[in-house]
Amino acid sequence: MKKKTHVTIYDLAQEMGVSPSTISRALRGHHSISHEKIQSIIKLAKKRNYIPNDMAANLRQATSNNIGVITTWINRNFHAQIISGVEEEASNKGMNVIILQSHDRYKDEVENAKALINSRVSGLIVSLAMETKNYDHFTPFFRNHIPVVFVDRVTSELECHKVHIDNVKAAYIATKHLIDQGCTRIAHLSGQRHRENYKLRIKGYSKALKDHGLEVDKKYIYECDTKSAEEGVFATQLLLSLAKPPDAIFCTNDTMAVAILQYCKKAGIKVPQQLAVMGFNNDPITSIIEPNLTTSINPGFEMGRHAARLILDHQRLKWTNKDFKNIVLDTELIVRESTKRK
Amino acid sequence: MKKKTHVTIYDLAQEMGVSPSTISRALRGHHSISHEKIQSIIKLAKKRNYIPNDMAANLRQATSNNIGVITTWINRNFHAQIISGVEEEASNKGMNVIILQSHDRYKDEVENAKALINSRVSGLIVSLAMETKNYDHFTPFFRNHIPVVFVDRVTSELECHKVHIDNVKAAYIATKHLIDQGCTRIAHLSGQRHRENYKLRIKGYSKALKDHGLEVDKKYIYECDTKSAEEGVFATQLLLSLAKPPDAIFCTNDTMAVAILQYCKKAGIKVPQQLAVMGFNNDPITSIIEPNLTTSINPGFEMGRHAARLILDHQRLKWTNKDFKNIVLDTELIVRESTKRK
C-alpha cells in the first residue's frame, strides 16, 4: 500500500475535476479563475486539510521564504535582541528566520554559511565571529546574488549592506565622559583588534585621550579574547597591579564591567572614586547592579529590524549588487553611578 | 539571454559526460560509483562552485532538514537558553533551526504553526504562549506524523513529547524554604492558571503551606498577565496594602522578583526581614542584584538540547506516534540573601 502522504493540488484537482493549474491559481487568487470556482476550491482545500508545500513552490520559483542569521551566541542579550528584531520584521512579511550560532569560531561560521547557502536562504544576516579574518565563505552568496547584511560586527573588507553604530564616536563620547569626571588614567578593555568594532572603539578612545591632552598608554589597552566576566576580572587585576594603576576602566561590554564592579566590591575598591567603571551595550543588568553601571546604548533590536528590512527591500526592489546600504544607528551614553565622580 | 542561475548536477553531468544520477550518487559517496570517478566529480564540483540545492533534495525525499521552534520571546533569557540548546544539538546533526516568536499571543502562535507546517519542518518544538487554550493548530503536525515536543510550557491536553521540570516539586521546595525561614504569610505571584506550569506551581506552593499548618489564602495568590517588572511591583503594592500583608513573596519568575527587590529598596522595606523575596529561573541577574536573589534553577539550555534530541531520535528511530517521551529535568533551589532570615 502506498504510504499516505500530504494532500496535494493534484488530489484536489482530481476531486474537483479541474486541472492542477487551476487549483494553484485559485489558491493564490489569480484573476483568471472565476470567483465561484475559487470559493469552492478553497472550501475543498480546507475540507481535505490541504497544506501547501512551500518547498515545492520555492524550488519552482528559485527562491525561498527564509532568511538566514548567523550570530555568535543566541543567549547573549545583545544578540538575542538582534535576532528578535529580525524575526519581528521578517515574520510579518511571511518570512521565516533560520538561526545558527558560530560561538565566535571561524570554523563554525564557515559551516553555518555553507548550510545556509545550501538551503537557499533568500538573504543572510551575519554578526561576525571574533575569530573570523577570512571572508571567502561569503562569496557564494555574492556570486548568486543573495543579499548579505552585516550587523554590529561588520568588516570593511567586503562591500555589502551594513547595519552598525559609529563605534569611534561612541567610544569617544564614553571616554570623554570619564575625562570630564576627572579621570586621567583611563584603561580600556577591548576585544581583539582585528575585529573592526573593537579597533574603532580603541580609535575613539585614543582620540578622546589625545584631544584632551592625555597620553595613550598601550599598557592600558587590554584586548580580550572571550570578553567574559572572568577575563574582565583578570584584566582588571593585571591593570591594578601596574606601577600606575588606572583610575577608570572603559569596558567594551557590560558583562566584564559588571564583573569588575562585583570584584571591586569584594576587593574593597571604591567605585567610582578609586576606579570608575563603564560598560557598553546597555544590558538589563546595568541598571540592576549597584552601583548602577554607566554604559552606552547599542540598539540590537533596531539593528535586527533594519537588517531584515534590507533583505526584504533588496528582494522587493531588485537591487543590484551595487546598491549597498550602510546604516549607522544612534547610540547614547547612559550615565549612572559607576562613573559619577562629581 | 537566460538568466544565469546556480550550477546544478545537470551542468556537471554534461561537462563530465556522465548522467546526473552518477553525479548525485558520487557526491553522496554512493558505493556503486568508482572511486576515481567520485574524486574527479568532487573536484569538478568544487571547480564549478557547485552548491547542492537542499530544497530540491528535501522535496524529493519528502523531508526537510530543519526544525521549527515556536517560543514566546527570544530576548528573554530563559527562552534564549532553550533556543541555544536546540541550535547546539540540531546543528551538529546537520539540521537548521527556524525560530518564530508568539509574543505569548494565541493568534501569533497559530500563524507560526501554519508557517512551519507549510515549510515542512521535520519537527516542531513549542513553548506555549500564555494565551493559548486551544491546541487545534497542532493537529496538522500529528496528522502528518511530524513530531512535536513541548518544552517548559507544556499541556496535558495533548499526548506528545514533553520536556519540563516538576513544577509542583520545585514550588513546594521553594515554599518550604520560606516556611523554614520563619515566614508565615507567604504570597505567590504566579502566571495565569490555565497555563499548566503556573497551576502546578500554585499546587506545590499550596501543598507546602498545608503540609506545614499554614492556610492557603486566595488573596495571597496573584495571577499575573505579563509577568513583567511593572506588574510584579504593582502586585506587590497591592499585597502590601492588605490588612495582613505578606512577609514573603514567591515569584514565578526572576524579572518580577528583581523588580520587587528594587522597589523594596526605594520604599524602605527591609529584605528579607520584612519581606522575603524569591524568584524562579536563575537568570544571571539574580546573582547580581543586591541582596542576591534566592531562586530555582530552570534548565533552559538542557531543555532545548533534550527537545532537539527527541526530534532527531523520533526521525532516526522512526518512532510511532505512541512512543511519547516525557522528560522531567531536575531543578535546584539556590538559596541567597533575599530569603535568608536565619
Add this chain to the structure above:
DNA sequence: ATCAACCACGCAATCGATTGCGTATTTATT
C-alpha cells in the same frame, strides 16, 4: 564452462507547485 554476484552507471519517473502559451467562449467597442 556456467551461473551467481558484483560493479559501474544510465533511464526515466518522481517530489509538488508554478507558469508560459494556447484555446474556446463571452463581452465590449466602434
Add this chain to the structure above:
DNA sequence: AATAAATACGCAATCGATTGCGTGGTTGAT
C-alpha cells in the same frame, strides 16, 4: 458586423536532486 479584449481554464515543461529498475561487463566459485 467585425475586431479587440477579457474571461476561464488546460497542457506540459520546469525547478534540481533522488532512486527503482535495468543493462552490459567482470570476477569468482564450482
